[in-house]
Amino acid sequence: MKQHLKAGKAQRRSPVVTALKFALLPPLLSLAFAGCGNMADVQKVKKEENASPVAEGVAPSITIGKAKIEQKEVLNAIRDMELISSSSLVFNFLKSDVPVEDKYNVVNAFVFKYAETGSDFKYGTGNPALDELVLQASQTFSTDFSMGLSDLKKTEPERLSYMQALAYGVAKSGYAGFRAALSMAANMDTARNSFNFPGLSTRDISLAGPFANMVCISMVKSGKLDTSKAIEDIIKALKIEGLSAPTKSALLNLVKIVDPLAFAGLLKDPALSAETKKQVEAAANSVFKSTRIPQETKDELRKRME
Amino acid sequence: MAYKAPISKQEKKLDQTVQTMQALARNEFHGDYVSAHDVAQARDFAKQYLPAMEDMLGSLQSLRTGYGSLEKQFSSAMGKMPDWSDKAMVYAGTGVAQVFATLVSPAGFFTDAVADPKEVIVGMTKERQEFFQNMDAAHKAVVGDPQGKTPEAKKGTMQAFRESYSKAYFLANEMAGAVLEGKEALAEKKSTELGGALKELKKASRELNSSLYALNAYTDSMKAVQDRVKKLTADMALAVAGSIAAAKVIELGAKGLSSFYAATSSAGRVATAGTELALETGVAGAETTFMGSAAMGVTATAKGVKAIEQATAAASNIEKGAVAGRQLKRSTEIVKKVIDVHEIESASHSDLEQSFDMAPPSF
Numbered sequence: 001m002k003q004h005l006k007a008g009k010a011q012r013r014s015p016v017v018t019a020l021k022f023a024l025l026p027p028l029l030s031l032a033f034a035g036c037g038n039m040a041d042v043q044k045v046k047k048e049e050n051a052s053p054v055a056e057g058v059a060p061s062i063t064i065g066k067a068k069i070e071q072k073e074v075l076n077a078i079r080d081m082e083l084i085s086s087s088s089l090v091f092n093f094l095k096s097d098v099p100v101e102d103k104y105n106v107v108n109a110f111v112f113k114y115a116e117t118g119s120d121f122k123y124g125t126g127n128p129a130l131d132e133l134v135l136q137a138s139q140t141f142s143t144d145f146s147m148g149l150s151d152l153k154k155t156e157p158e159r160l161s162y163m164q165a166l167a168y169g170v171a172k173s174g175y176a177g178f179r180a181a182l183s184m185a186a187n188m189d190t191a192r193n194s195f196n197f198p199g200l201s202t203r204d205i206s207l208a209g210p211f212a213n214m215v216c217i218s219m220v221k222s223g224k225l226d227t228s229k230a231i232e233d234i235i236k237a238l239k240i241e242g243l244s245a246p247t248k249s250a251l252l253n254l255v256k257i258v259d260p261l262a263f264a265g266l267l268k269d270p271a272l273s274a275e276t277k278k279q280v281e282a283a284a285n286s287v288f289k290s291t292r293i294p295q296e297t298k299d300e301l302r303k304r305m306e
Numbered sequence: 307m308a309y310k311a312p313i314s315k316q317e318k319k320l321d322q323t324v325q326t327m328q329a330l331a332r333n334e335f336h337g338d339y340v341s342a343h344d345v346a347q348a349r350d351f352a353k354q355y356l357p358a359m360e361d362m363l364g365s366l367q368s369l370r371t372g373y374g375s376l377e378k379q380f381s382s383a384m385g386k387m388p389d390w391s392d393k394a395m396v397y398a399g400t401g402v403a404q405v406f407a408t409l410v411s412p413a414g415f416f417t418d419a420v421a422d423p424k425e426v427i428v429g430m431t432k433e434r435q436e437f438f439q440n441m442d443a444a445h446k447a448v449v450g451d452p453q454g455k456t457p458e459a460k461k462g463t464m465q466a467f468r469e470s471y472s473k474a475y476f477l478a479n480e481m482a483g484a485v486l487e488g489k490e491a492l493a494e495k496k497s498t499e500l501g502g503a504l505k506e507l508k509k510a511s512r513e514l515n516s517s518l519y520a521l522n523a524y525t526d527s528m529k530a531v532q533d534r535v536k537k538l539t540a541d542m543a544l545a546v547a548g549s550i551a552a553a554k555v556i557e558l559g560a561k562g563l564s565s566f567y568a569a570t571s572s573a574g575r576v577a578t579a580g581t582e583l584a585l586e587t588g589v590a591g592a593e594t595t596f597m598g599s600a601a602m603g604v605t606a607t608a609k610g611v612k613a614i615e616q617a618t619a620a621a622s623n624i625e626k627g628a629v630a631g632r633q634l635k636r637s638t639e640i641v642k643k644v645i646d647v648h649e650i651e652s653a654s655h656s657d658l659e660q661s662f663d664m665a666p667p668s669f
Contacts, residue, residue: 104666139519149660160664168666205654213661222668249654256658282651290655292662 097158103165130173141207167214181215184208186237204246216257252283264304316479327352386525441524447517463514470510474503
């Protein structure tokens, strides 16, 4: 025991211990807050229209081991190979740090080739290209509760562009793509228990939420979404029993994108619980603060809510 | 049996010191007329720094037990690897189907409604080979491949993780030892090195998790393959023994082949089937969805990673404890507040605004 007291004394005699504790701060804080920061130095998505499957100028490439894979090689693989054979090449390319425009280019070719002919056997959505995109997106984004898009943009820009490319492909797959994205968001609670790491998982919403947002925004902008059908499906998902509040809020984000006026109807829906209605009300109020939603839509919503 | 990480001398010493500090804080020692003053000072020290020292001890313990958990998951994943007899069973299943197809094919019973079994089987045999090749590749990613092209590939994710752990645990011990001896400069140096080592450990644990995920996906679907093969073989034997009409047998065989293919195509593909089904049938419950399947498949591995992540998180609390004493408690209170509906909505809305900025283009 004396020895222990001696150890205590040694520390007591050293007033630097307090300073030492502060000295521990920088390296460890850098772990805890690795995800925070500005978003200035990241590439901007510029390409607006369908990209041609043929690359122009110098082909972007990735390196796997010693071999360098070029975009053209990936496109040729899509042209010549079955989905199951080309898949790893395609998704390795999409995960790499090539420009996002080139990723859209490859996704275009992928969806074009495999939407109908990817496999003789139909699973999930019935669209093999979409199934593969959803599978890859689920593994990567549904399990990540550690950061939002701004953090991703700062710390892992290549993963953000991977997410954008997959969202683009899912959006291009039509209404089945919307439903797959909605399903990913609606099932967020299932993953939360397994992938929520105390101290590191700082968010209640996984990246599946923003991913679904991206899919919806792209579809709505393109005028390719049946909005009334979409709202029906979102409401159906909102009524799933036992859904957590963060998951509901992620679903309500989709309502904001698809048709904010639907909030008026949701507030009167007798099938929604009082708790859910509180969330609907909060979401509807945030519509009025949003700079993304046109003023006339806000006015109309206000009118309908009165 | 999984490898169990030993406890270091520094961790034992730190544990004893913490116990002493706890006893002092509880006023268990008062000292005699000579030592009373020193004991009082030690008590003041103990009261002030006990939370920080407890956190440091906790982080060392979590680091070690977290490592042990992942070792356990690794052993479990290795235990699930199929041996030659498992592989033979799958190939035999394919062979039975091949013989079956060859026998009945000339009989000319096929109709437009039934796929040509020959076509299915040619594709299926190729699938089996790819399945095992991919499983071997996933196995090598974990345990390393002497023929690998890169040093990382040669080493494997498990070895990389073990090395990262050793480095981090060693540095954490050195830091704890320096703190106990009051060596400020050394402790500061080690804490800086520990920051980098913990980053590496976090990365290595995630890479190990990812490769174990892939390996488990193959070994888990291997079980499904075996079940399907058993069912398929039983169906066929029953059909032949009962002298059922050939057309009926073919139909049954085709059904078996289809489900056989579904089971072996890949673990993920089978799981994906639930995604659309959930909304389609209005029963989007946890068990029937993709994430349900995926999450269940990796829960065991995730537990190990979770422990490591907790350890790194706990390490980050060492200095928090020193700086503010009750940082962790405050964090918990903040988390509780987030439950508030409006805060959830606010966080979620912020996600939406960022999504608008970063959404892919229209098409």
